Amino acid sequence: xxxxxxxxxxxxxxxxxxxxxxxxxxxxxxxxxxxxxxxxxxxxxxxxxxxxxxxxxxxxxxxxxxxxxxxxxxxxxxxxxxxxxxxxxxxxxxxxxxxxxxxxxxxxxxxxxxxxxxxxxxxxxxxxxxxxxxxxxxxxxxxxxxxxxxxxxxxxxxxxxxxxxxxxxxxxxxxxxxxxxxxxxxxxxxxxxxxxxxxxxxxxxxxxxx
Amino acid sequence: xxxxxxxxxxxxxxxxxxxxxxxxxxxxxxxxxxxxxxxxxxxxxxxxxxxxxxxxxxxxxxxxxxxxxxxxxxxxxxxxxxxxxxxxxxxxxxxxxxxxxxxxxxxxxxxxxxxxxxxxxxxxxxxxxxxxxxxxxxxxxxxxxxxxxxxxxxxxxxxxxxxxxxxxxxxxxxxxxxxxxxxxxxxxxxxxxxxxxxxxxxxxxxxxxx
Amino acid sequence: xxxxxxxxxxxxxxxxxxxxxxxxxxxxxxxxxxxxxxxxxxxxxxxxxxxxxxxxxxxxxxxxxxxxxxxxxxxxxxxxxxxxxxxxxxxxxxxxxxxxxxxxxxxxxxxxxxxxxxxxxxxxxxxxxxxxxxxxxxxxxxxxxxxxxxxxxxxxxxxxxxxxxxxxxxxxxxxxxxxxxxxxxxxxxxxxxxxxxxxxxxxxxxxxxx
Amino acid sequence: xxxxxxxxxxxxxxxxxxxxxxxxxxxxxxxxxxxxxxxxxxxxxxxxxxxxxxxxxxxxxxxxxxxxxxxxxxxxxxxxxxxxxxxxxxxxxxxxxxxxxxxxxxxxxxxxxxxxxxxxxxxxxxxxxxxxxxxxxxxxxxxxxxxxxxxxxxxxxxxxxxxxxxxxxxxxxxxxxxxxxxxxxxxxxxxxxxxxxxxxxxxxxxxxxx
DNA sequence: CATGAATGAGGCTTCATTCAT
DNA sequence: CATGAATGAAGCCTCATTCAT
Numbered sequence: 001x002x003x004x005x006x007x008x009x010x011x012x013x014x015x016x017x018x019x020x021x022x023x024x025x026x027x028x029x030x031x032x033x034x035x036x037x038x039x040x041x042x043x044x045x046x047x048x049x050x051x052x053x054x055x056x057x058x059x060x061x062x063x064x065x066x067x068x069x070x071x072x073x074x075x076x077x078x079x080x081x082x083x084x085x086x087x088x089x090x091x092x093x094x095x096x097x098x099x100x101x102x103x104x105x106x107x108x109x110x111x112x113x114x115x116x117x118x119x120x121x122x123x124x125x126x127x128x129x130x131x132x133x134x135x136x137x138x139x140x141x142x143x144x145x146x147x148x149x150x151x152x153x154x155x156x157x158x159x160x161x162x163x164x165x166x167x168x169x170x171x172x173x174x175x176x177x178x179x180x181x182x183x184x185x186x187x188x189x190x191x192x193x194x195x196x197x198x199x200x201x202x203x204x205x206x207x208x209x210x
Numbered sequence: 211x212x213x214x215x216x217x218x219x220x221x222x223x224x225x226x227x228x229x230x231x232x233x234x235x236x237x238x239x240x241x242x243x244x245x246x247x248x249x250x251x252x253x254x255x256x257x258x259x260x261x262x263x264x265x266x267x268x269x270x271x272x273x274x275x276x277x278x279x280x281x282x283x284x285x286x287x288x289x290x291x292x293x294x295x296x297x298x299x300x301x302x303x304x305x306x307x308x309x310x311x312x313x314x315x316x317x318x319x320x321x322x323x324x325x326x327x328x329x330x331x332x333x334x335x336x337x338x339x340x341x342x343x344x345x346x347x348x349x350x351x352x353x354x355x356x357x358x359x360x361x362x363x364x365x366x367x368x369x370x371x372x373x374x375x376x377x378x379x380x381x382x383x384x385x386x387x388x389x390x391x392x393x394x395x396x397x398x399x400x401x402x403x404x405x406x407x408x409x410x411x412x413x414x415x416x417x418x419x420x
Numbered sequence: 421x422x423x424x425x426x427x428x429x430x431x432x433x434x435x436x437x438x439x440x441x442x443x444x445x446x447x448x449x450x451x452x453x454x455x456x457x458x459x460x461x462x463x464x465x466x467x468x469x470x471x472x473x474x475x476x477x478x479x480x481x482x483x484x485x486x487x488x489x490x491x492x493x494x495x496x497x498x499x500x501x502x503x504x505x506x507x508x509x510x511x512x513x514x515x516x517x518x519x520x521x522x523x524x525x526x527x528x529x530x531x532x533x534x535x536x537x538x539x540x541x542x543x544x545x546x547x548x549x550x551x552x553x554x555x556x557x558x559x560x561x562x563x564x565x566x567x568x569x570x571x572x573x574x575x576x577x578x579x580x581x582x583x584x585x586x587x588x589x590x591x592x593x594x595x596x597x598x599x600x601x602x603x604x605x606x607x608x609x610x611x612x613x614x615x616x617x618x619x620x621x622x623x624x625x626x627x628x629x630x
Numbered sequence: 631x632x633x634x635x636x637x638x639x640x641x642x643x644x645x646x647x648x649x650x651x652x653x654x655x656x657x658x659x660x661x662x663x664x665x666x667x668x669x670x671x672x673x674x675x676x677x678x679x680x681x682x683x684x685x686x687x688x689x690x691x692x693x694x695x696x697x698x699x700x701x702x703x704x705x706x707x708x709x710x711x712x713x714x715x716x717x718x719x720x721x722x723x724x725x726x727x728x729x730x731x732x733x734x735x736x737x738x739x740x741x742x743x744x745x746x747x748x749x750x751x752x753x754x755x756x757x758x759x760x761x762x763x764x765x766x767x768x769x770x771x772x773x774x775x776x777x778x779x780x781x782x783x784x785x786x787x788x789x790x791x792x793x794x795x796x797x798x799x800x801x802x803x804x805x806x807x808x809x810x811x812x813x814x815x816x817x818x819x820x821x822x823x824x825x826x827x828x829x830x831x832x833x834x835x836x837x838x839x840x
Numbered sequence: 841c842a843t844g845a846a847t848g849a850g851g852c853t854t855c856a857t858t859c860a861t
Numbered sequence: 862c863a864t865g866a867a868t869g870a871a872g873c874c875t876c877a878t879t880c881a882t
Contacts, residue, residue: 012842013841016842037876039877047843048842048844049877050880053877053879054842058877110326113327116319116323117242126386153399157391160379160389161379161403164374165374168374168378168381169371169374171378181367196408197402197407220864222860222861222865223866226867247850257868258868259853259868260854261868268852432862436862452746454664454747455747457855458855462865468864468865469857470857474862479856529746536662536740537662537665572822574819580803581795581819582795584794585791585794591798592759592794593790601787605784605787609784609788613792616827616828617822617823617827640844640845642844642845642846643845667873668872669872677846677847678846678847679848679873680848680876681847684846842882844880845881847876847879848877848878849876850874851873851874851875852872852873854872854873855870856869856870858867858868859864860867861864
């Protein structure tokens with residue numbers, strides 16, 4: 001969409017910019033996005049306020065940059081070694097999501113928050129989310145096509161709901177301190193619920209040889 | 211719960227207060243909580259700024275009041291006529307949630323938002339949420355006890371996840387304008403996924419065949 | 421200056437007014453004049469804010485009323501039984517001042533304070549003060565005339581200074597909690613310093629010469 | 631005394647800060663402390679309101695700074711050339727006080743005023759005052775020891791009273807426009823009253839020369 | 841590029857005063 | 862007369878943004 005000029009930065013500039021991004025994430029996590037003032041970021045980064053504006057237009061722009069990085073980590077492409085087994089693929093996706101969320105819980109929650117008042121950020125989020133859902137949807141569609149899952153639910157709708165289940169679980173579990181579940185049990189349970197919800201034939205049997 | 215003096219309000223006071231609550235909800239929905247200034251609420255209510263402070267300490271306090279009302283509507287006790295059938299009960303609960311959310315989508319989303327920066331509000335939310343989850347958990351526990359659902363998942367964990375699925379679906383579907391699903395189909399699909407996830411014996415009746 | 425109408429008050433009115441004066445003095449003493457809001461006075465008096473304005477135009481007006489009462493007490497006419505002895509008269513005046521100040525220290529200090537921003541109040545104060553000083557001045561003048569005190573100081577100036585000494589001593593000693601002197605010793609010392617400052621022949625008696 | 635970071639100010643900052651102090655003193659003197667709004671100070675200084683907060687937390691903090699300066703001037707150490715003669719020393723102290731007060735009458739009165747509602751400021755004042763009184767007390771104690779003054783008064787009490795006489799005289803004479811005395815005559819009279827009050831032997835001899 | 845002081849619009853809150861009941 | 866809710870002017874303070882050094 002955007003035709004940005006690549007703007008090559010000098011070495012020094014690169015460093016200052018990086019310092020700001022790191023500092024921002026730190027103070028965002030510590031005090032929340034809204035509560036963070038530009039001065040706080042600058043102070044944490046050890047640079048002057050003015051320098052902030054050399055690289056970013058606003059807190060929001062900086063946050064978007066942070067967010068983009070996070071989303072990539074949250075929904076990585078499934079690694080090749082996972083293999084074709086549906087349950088394994090579902091589990092792998094869930095594990096990646098749960099683990100990544102757990103790791104970046106605080107900042108992800110804050111980003112999520114900001115999503116409501118920052119349309120651009122929301123765009124980023126929905127893009128990431130849509131990609132994830134699309135993958136799930138394709139998966140369900142295939143299962144249905146292959147007769148491994150009943151066709152009584154809309155793949156798109158089911159994808160939304162199941163993906164949402166995972167996301168919401170992470171958001172409430174890791175985002176606040178209020179509940180405390182074991183991540184690995186969570187992954188396993190999520191996967192069980194998910195596969196059963198799709199009425200997936202359990203172990204798509206083994207080829208049965210004569 | 212609170213130990214405050216109840217202070218019975220005069221007729222006029224009652225009216226002014228109500229005007230403020232109504233107005234606040236309106237402007238919150240229109241412009242968002244953060245973007246709303248006290249003056250906006252007062253103006254919308256047709257009263258002076260000072261009057262706001264006669265009844266509320268802050269925007270947040272007012273929002274909490276709005277939130278409390280909403281949560282009650284979101285998770286009502288299941289009406290007696292629903293009967294004992296698990297699927298029917300699950301469907302009724304889902305329908306109530308979906309319908310209530312749909313109806314108050316915008317303000318619920320905003321409240322949800324505020325939840326992150328207002329601990330008291332979050333308390334209210336988590337209380338409501340916990341009650342809902344507890345109900346689901348009890349239900350799962352009973353199903354497992356009666357042999358209607360396998361015991362391979364923790365009732366508590368599953369309750370969290372399934373309740374979360376419903377909530378998150380509503381939040382994303384109704385909270386923003388980005389996706390557009392038919393509510394009734396959604397209720398049906400949610401219920402299907404939910405019951406299957408619990409591996410609920412479809413028609414529990416006895417069928418009995420000779 | 422003002423030709424006030426006597427305005428006869430009804431019984432009820434009289435009572436409400438009195439309640440306000442009493443309440444005002446109480447809250448003034450407790451929280452300071454500036455810190456006291458009209459509501460506070462009304463609340464303390466157990467009447468509605470509106471009623472305050474039925475009797476007073478402002479806090480200041482009320483305070484002036486309180487002040488006037490206090491000043492009368494502070495500088496009462498010397499009682500007849502004191503007799504003509506200069507030292508005894510000086511001591512009596514000092515004792516009255518010290519005792520009255522001690523008794524009403526807090527409110528006197530506050531009034532004193534208000535004196536700076538309320539010209540009318542200052543008028544009251546200076547009137548009272550001037551009367552006191554005038555009495556002292558007359559006394560010094562007489563002593564000088566009778567040869568009992570050297571004429572090397574202006575009676576007016578000395579009166580100012582000596583009266584001021586007494587006042588300031590009370591103001592600092594009783595107005596704040598910082599110093600703590602015995603009132604009776606103070607009266608005695610003030611009197612000693614005062615009489616010596618005027619180089620008053622110690623025991624004026626002596627009379628009779630053979 | 632304070633454990634704050636010293637923060638060395640840049641040249642420009644120094645200048646702005648000074649402009650604010652000067653301006654503040656000016657408007658305080660003109661309109662009174664309470665009547666002065668932050669905007670007034672900023673406007674007088676020719677800077678923006680925000681700049682005020684770069685250097686001070688509040689009007690009060692600024693006033694304290696002004697006060698501290700004044701107190702130093704009010705009670706300077708006696709210069710060496712005064713010599714050891716008690717009367718001369720007393721006179722020198724009185725003259726310094728009277729002259730400094732006269733010079734800064736208005737602002738000193740205002741500061742004095744603020745003293746009542748600002749505990750920190752009062753602390754400053756009492757510290758300065760205590761130092762002055764302590765000096766007087768030491769002096770009286772020595773005179774008594776050397777038999778130059780009778781021991782029938784407590785040095786501490788007398789010090790309080792005599793110092794108070796000087797202060798109060800200045801406060802009333804210079805603080806308001808109501809009385810009008812010649813400063814030099816005042817110094818002389820104060821000194822006379824003071825020395826006589828201590829029953830100081832007039833010209834501590836010197837005489838005798840064959 | 842970096843710096844950080846200066847700017848000032850904008851929101852919050854208080855409370856003396858009014859006035860309809 | 863009493864009541865107390867309503868009013869809104871007025872001051873406070875923050876902080877994103879600019880710009881001279």
